[in-house]
Structures are given as C-alpha cells and as structure tokens.
Amino acid sequence: MPVVAQWNIDLETADLFAALVCILCVAIVVSGKSVGKGLISALLGLLLCTIGSDPISTYSRWTYGVERLFNGVPPLPLILGVMVLSDILTSLERFVLFEKTKHIAAFLPNWGQLKMMLLPMVTGSIIGLLISVIPAAARAAAFISCYDTKRAARRKKNPFVLAAASQAAQASSSVGSMFSLLLFGIPGTRLGVILFMTFLLHGLSPASFFGQPNIEVIDSVLGGAFVTGMLLIGLGFCGMHFFAVCSRLDGRILLPILFVITIAGVYLIHQSFFDVYLTILFGIIGYIRNRYRYPLLPFLLAFILGPIIEVNLRHTLAFSAGDFSILLTNPLALILLITAILLLLMTFLKQWSYTRYIKKNM
Secondary structure (H helix, E strand, O other): OHHHHHHHHOOOHHHHHHHHHHHHHHHHHHOOOOHHHHHHHHHHHHHHOOOEEOOOOOOEEOOOOOHHHOOOOOHHHHHHHHHHHHHHHHHHHHOOOOOOOOOOOOOOOOHHHHHHHHHHHHHHHHHHHHHOOOOOOOHHHHHHHHHHHHHHHHHHOOHHHHHHHHHHHHHHHHHHHHHHHHHHOOOOOHHHHHHHHHHHHOOOOOEOOOOOEOHHHHHHHHHHHHHHHHHHHHHHHHOHHHHHHHOOOOHHHHHHHHHHHHHHHHHHHHOOHHHHHHHHHHHHHHHHHHHHOOOOHHHHHHHHHHHHHHHHHHHHHHHOOOOOOHHHHOHHHHHHHHHHHHHHHHHHHHHHHHHHHHHHOO
C-alpha cells in the first residue's frame, strides 16, 4: 500500500484528471443498460458539485444567498434522499415494500447443498475480490462470477449454485472495493459511498485523494469492519425468525415508519429544516430516477469526484496558460482519455446494435 501511495503522489495533475474521468466512465458503462442515461446521471452529479464556494477563488456559485449551500450541497440529505427516500416513494406507489413470504421451509441449507455450493462460493469470492479492486467495477463481479456457474446450475437443475456464486461475489466485492476507498478515497459501491459520506460527516478522510493514506483511519475501519462482521453473524443467526416475521409485514405499515425515521434522522443531525427540504427534494429526484431507470452510481461518484476533477483540471490549465493541448501532450493522460472515450463509444455502439436487432426481430 505505501508503494501505491507513493506512485499516486508522483502523478501530475493532468494524469489525475484523466484517471478520474476514466474511472467515472467505467462507472457509467458498468452501472446500467444505457450509456446515455449513465452520462445524464453523471452530468447531473457534476452539476450539483459546482454549487457552493469556488475551490480556488472561494467565490460563491449558485448559492443564491443561502448560507447552508456555501460549502456545497450537504452530502447527508443527498444520500438519504436519492438512496432511501426515493425507494420509499417508489414503494408507496406500489403499496408494498417487500413481497410477503408465505412459507419458509428452512433457514439453513443442508449438508448436500453446502457441498454443492462450496466451489461456486470460492470461485465467486475470488472473482469478486479481484474485480472489485477496480474503482466502480464492483457491480460487475457478481455477473462475471455467475457466467461460469450458469451452465452448471442448469445442468444440475439447482438454483443454489447460481445464487451461491453471485452472493459470494457481491460479499467479497464489498471487501475489494474498500481498497479504492481507503487508499484513493474513491468509493466503488453504494456501501462505499455511504461509508465515504460517514467519514466526511465526522471530519475524517480515508485518503487525501490520490495522496498519502491515513493509516490511523484505515486501521480503525478495518478493525471495526472485522468486529461488525462477527456481530452480524451472531445477529443473523439469533434474529432469523424475527426477520422472517418482518418480511411478512404489510408495506403500508413499514413505509410510514421508515419515512418518519429518515426525516427525523436528517433533522436531528443539524436541527435544520433546510436539510429536511433538501432530503425531500432529492427524494423526488431519486423517485424520478427510479421511475425511468437512471443509474445511481455515476450520479454519486460524479458528485464525490467532481470537486477533485475540477481542481486538477484548473491546475493543469493554469500551468499551461489555458491551453487544453497539455492533455494531449502528456502520454499517460492521453492514454487514459482515449481509453475512456473508446469505452463509452464501444459500449454505446454495442447497445445501439443490440437495440436495432431487437426491433428487427419483434
């Protein structure tokens, strides 16, 4: 880890700008079925991060005299709005939060099922851990791990094989994505975004954004993650029956409770109704996003990386007296930008050709 951190320090601002743009493009490609919707989500996140004081000149931008916006859009109302309140509003439309469980045959698999799931679980864990090290690519881990086990699942006619591979990949990807979060300060999953916002809420920084990592914070996070994992295992075994009963409750009972808890939590942090209004606003935006299936990860990642992208770009242009050709004369920055463009273009052409094929065969 210290070697990678030292390599980060040696990078120029143009290289950092190109690397962050490439990471954002990866998030756009892997987060949804439409590159266009991913681009719109990312652009909206970049637009929101311009609200507040200018990072270099400290002039106010798009605040309209609201003091709470001088330091930018508060991250907590945004996260709770687009991730929690939006799902509550979507569920209110359907009047159901979870599908009611009619009957639970068993809480744990038997020995034969465990033996059948062992190899897919190991394979999925390794694939998920390796792929999720790449920022914003953690979501692809479950799909890739399922590809190798899909034929086996069909041949054996056992759904446990496919479920074991995907769930093991998702669990290990959460661990692998911590690498980019703690070392680079770049969250690659929704859980990483929540953890990153928690750090900011408490005035902590896991890494100085492509700089020297904060070893004390990393040690505390890893130790806390281990203890939390052990507690969750015990809580899961002890609370199986209770969680099963909760899954059978009517959504019309749970949804108002979750709504009140969300709004009360936002208000109690700073005791500000402005944060409540922002949460409701972002909840409506998130509801529209859910309705039209716009991906969430590019939006959140653009909101987090936007200020860093802007600072590195402006420092690069200040060094070159406003000449954008410096991005083309820097070899590493040029390679990363070309990779990002080709990635978006190839994915767009693939989706476009697939759409045309579907329309012709309808």
